[in-house]
Amino acid sequence: MNIIEIKDLSFSYQDEVDALSNVTLSVKKGEWVSVLGHNGSGKSTLSKLIIGLLKADSGEIKVDGVILNEESVHDIRRKIGIVFQNPDNQFVGVTVEDDIAFGMENLCFEQSDIVDKIKEYAEKVSMSEYLKKEPHALSGGQKQRVAIAGILAMKTDIIIFDEATSMLDPKGRESIMNYIKEINKAGVTVITITHDMKEAVLSDRIIILKEGRVIACGDTNDILNDKETLNSSNLELLLPLKLQYLLDEANLSNDKVKDILWQLSLNK
């Protein structure tokens, strides 16, 4: 079953060229999909359209069978949590615990439930020691982890991570990627928006955007095999893939090396 269906979606900022043109795609329930593209490819615009922060010029977005419009936008937002790139733009609480509680309060969770959940999710993102801290005492990565805890606690069906790890250090990034794996296994539909192919290979499926258009969409394995599309996408290729391409060009590859490089590409 498709939990998100997007048909012929177009959007432009003011009079400028289309940020998205005729985008059609779907996301299955429980799936983990990466939307991959370089800056300006339209990927963040797409996420803002899905949660109704922007209004499409034309086309249709359906979330869990409901068409997104002015009447349905609030119900749809209860189903979708989003974590943005810049943690400073989403820290709304006076303290860490207030911030984690904010989303749950909006969804009218029971007060006692909120108290338990704050502890549970602060623990999940390793921020338990900081519950009483104000945002100025936190680093960017720590604020981001708080934002993620707040979204996870809302228990929405779908979570969009819009470049959510790009401000984090390696350890922070790895732990967030591990939560994503975990919540996806638990049944949450996950959309990660990224320009980092290393992150994208962890997902089930990859959609590549370039200049507002979908230029590729398929299983992660198939996408990684599609040399032509990857080369035209302006994305930074994974080093094992680059090496494979160099060996191919020199007619030097063999099955053993190919297999090793493939495993390394998939981060295994």
Place this chain on the structure above:
Amino acid sequence: MAIKFEQVNFEYPSFDGTNFSALKDINLEIAEKGEFITLIGETGSGKSTLVQHMNALIRPTTGSVTIYGIKIEKDTKKKGKVKLNPLRQRVGLVFQFPEYQLFEETVLKDIIFGPKNFGVKESVAIERAKQVIKHVGLDEEYLKRSPFNLSGGEKKRVSIAGILAMEPDILVLDEPTSGLDPKGRDDLLKLFMGIHNDLNKTVIIITHDMNTVYKYASRVLVMNEGHLVYDGLPQELFSKENIKSWNLDIPDIITITRQLEDKLDVNFDSQPHTIQELFELVKEVI
């Protein structure tokens, strides 16, 4: 020596009385010219706090920072005898997400705001704007545009131009490439290398990207839990055992080289810096 930290400790005060110690006994010297330094360390390790001391935005809780001969200590008051403005002009600090600090109607007005604040005549500032906009890789035509209609990468460039227009001797950038895609990141790093080489300025960059460190830096500073734990060459850093305990990544090219050595059961003579160099090595063993 342009900047000298001597036994610097810094604590962030907190409402609940448990002050957070962000810098612990830092001793560090930065030369005025010719250094291209990357400052790394996990989030919360004290990197941003450290660089904010470099132009006296914050003052040490104990110890001192000497910037161009002016000693900054805890009770060096803003309005005392020490004038901090000249220091801030000489050490240009670009914050994380500088694009959020653009506020004027035109790019030109934004760029000349800083120099004018430091007492530069408007006509001189405008001439500088015309120069620096080119240094950051944008056309002079951009000066007339509104900063708010630019892309994220362009905004970053404009805000960096605004700092360059103050003609600082040292340029400090707090995670200037975070959030950019690989092309945007490389373009910006080349720009900083250009500023470093052509204008002969010391450039200090905070980053989490070890590929950047490996490719560009001549000196690396590593912060860990408020301590400066490493000050040296990038090549030596990545062969150190402690690197894991500091929660630092290994550059991709080193990782793949080690993985290949392991899986192909070979030992390459040298550590390649580029994929092409690795290709040449692999070619010999398959």
